[in-house]
Amino acid sequence: MNTQPHDKVLSELLAGSRLTPGRGLAELVARTGLRMGLTGTAVYVADLQQDTLQALPQSPAPEEPALGVDTSLGGLAYREERTQRSADGDTLWVPMIDGVERLGVMKATGHGFDPGLVDRCEALAAAAALLLVSKSTHSDVLIEAERRRTMTVQAELLWAFLPPRTIGTAQVTSSACLEPAYDIGGDAFDHSLIDKGLHLTLLDSMGHDLASGGASAAGLAACRATRRSGGSLADIVPEIDKILDQWFA
Structure with missing residues (x-):
């Protein structure tokens, strides 16, 4: 697996985020995940009423379907604020939390997750949560993802x-x-x-x-x-x- 030093990857994520628009955040996280040895990531945020998890747009990846908070493994990670692993072991669902406020989850795919890679995924999700909140002050991407109908x-x-x-x-x-x-x-x-x-x-x-x-x-x-x-x-x-x-x- 071709990986780069974790501290270097995260520092470059933060540096690259400065000029990245809100709509480019999911793609930035995905590129960072690839450098960590993942095969893909997706960032999901909870809707305003916390019924579903909606994926942020990420080109050129296909649109991810919405997930039920009460009916999916991603929803379980969101509800319990604890990383969940798929039955085949190749997908992690990592909660994204700002302080004590749950924002959503990050989906990470790979070819097996050792404890070190799980820790790195959780650090990536934590950084993504902070960046998502900071971008939401001047981008509608988070607000649009949170809404299921007109306000x-x-x-x-x-x-x-x-x-x-x-x-x-x-x-x-x-x-x-x-x-x-x-x-x-x-x-x-x-x-x-x-x-x-x-x-x-x-x-x-x-x-x-x-x-x-x-x-x-x-x-x-x-x-x-x-x-x-x-x-x-x-x-x-x-x-x-x-x-x-x-x-x-």
Whole structure:
């Protein structure tokens, strides 16, 4: 098997990622996998409601079919956050995680996986997860893969304001979701790790339209602005009230 030193391969992956667009990430990961001795890779991300895993586009490889989170080996790796191996031993499904938030899985194929190659695949999946998150700030590739249908304008507005759905440390984990995911109205959340504490915010504006979505977005902005300026909970509440008074004036 023709392989290159692992540290050199990963360092060149990171260097090559700087000018790689989001839509080229899966191909970059695949090329890196070949240099590690794999025969192929595919990057899958979970949809917004975490029902399926959708492969990112990768030319010239054929399009990979979507996988059920509850009905596939890749889905098992995603659910349990643990690498899974196919029955023939030639395919690995490796979870891709950003901090404590599950993003998806990386499929790796090869001619047998010794413990060292498994470790290298897990390192590649970890690097791919970090790159995917960094690219998502200026590319729609992750967002498009997460969606299975069109999102309403008010839902688009709120999702753009929301933090990652899961955050955490060794001491605490916070996770949230919103339904109906593609048609949320005035519901919003925020969670942030502050020193040794966890700050949680839940907002529920009346209605299910753009006005209610805008009100929650304004309230969320007021909450964050006050908190990030050193304000306490007692300071945050009146600031939200003041902003909403202006919003509805």
